[in-house]
Amino acid sequence: MARTMTGQTISHYRILEKLGEGGMGIVYKAEDTKLRRTVALKFLPPHAIENRDRFPREAQAAAALNHPNICTVFEIDDEHGFLAMELIEGQSVRDKIATRPLPIEEALEIAIEVCQGLRSAHEKGIVHRDIKSPNLMLTAQGQVKIMDFGLSAGGRPSPFGRQGICRNRRWHGITTLVLTPFRWPVLK
Numbered sequence: 001m002a003r004t005m006t007g008q009t010i011s012h013y014r015i016l017e018k019l020g021e022g023g024m025g026i027v028y029k030a031e032d033t034k035l036r037r038t039v040a041l042k043f044l045p046p047h048a049i050e051n052r053d054r055f056p057r058e059a060q061a062a063a064a065l066n067h068p069n070i071c072t073v074f075e076i077d078d079e080h081g082f083l084a085m086e087l088i089e090g091q092s093v094r095d096k097i098a099t100r101p102l103p104i105e106e107a108l109e110i111a112i113e114v115c116q117g118l119r120s121a122h123e124k125g126i127v128h129r130d131i132k133s134p135n136l137m138l139t140a141q142g143q144v145k146i147m148d149f150g151l152s153a154g155g156r157p158s159p160f161g162r163q164g165i166c167r168n169r170r171w172h173g174i175t176t177l178v179l180t181p182f183r184w185p186v187l188k
Helices: 046-051 054-063 093-099 104-123 174-179
Strands: 013-022 025-032 037-043 073-077 082-086 090-092 136-139 144-146
Touching: 013 037, 054 073, 090 093, 093 136, 104 136, 104 144
Parallel strands: none
Antiparallel strands: 013 025, 025 037, 037 082, 073 082, 090 136, 136 144
16 A cells, blocks of 8 residues: 555445554545545554454444444445445544644633543443544534544443443553543633
8 A cells, every 4th residue: 555545445445545644544635435424534554453452342332332322334245345435524633633722611611521422432331442543533513422442342241320420440540541632721
């Protein structure tokens, strides 16, 4: 994948442009030629071939969830090594807070939506395990979408009780994980 993929058709997706690249994936904007919609395709980068088992796990974890604050996965293509998912047009929380601290009300709105998405995942026994500002996207309408379930753990009961109280010390820091990406203003 060293050369550009823009303009190529893979399966039934026409690659439109490269959106970004991280340690565990290269993301492209693409057109689904069957359903005539724009999607994001996430490919495993060449240097991460040893982590190829992560893609099915990410797809299965995200596909098990149906919540407005979680990015929807449409399919996994084992042959070509990509996930097709909802295209989130907007910016990451990391990019949003890079320029200025968030007003407390806005930070709380984001945190509440993240917690609602995580609660839905926890109710299905899926723990994200990598909540951080780059994995939280804000749509153009300001809605939070949790991305990247590749490090998720599932298939076992949630460590949270019915009332959301942690029963397991390993997960005691969930509030800290959710709230630390935000720059809180100094209150006087």
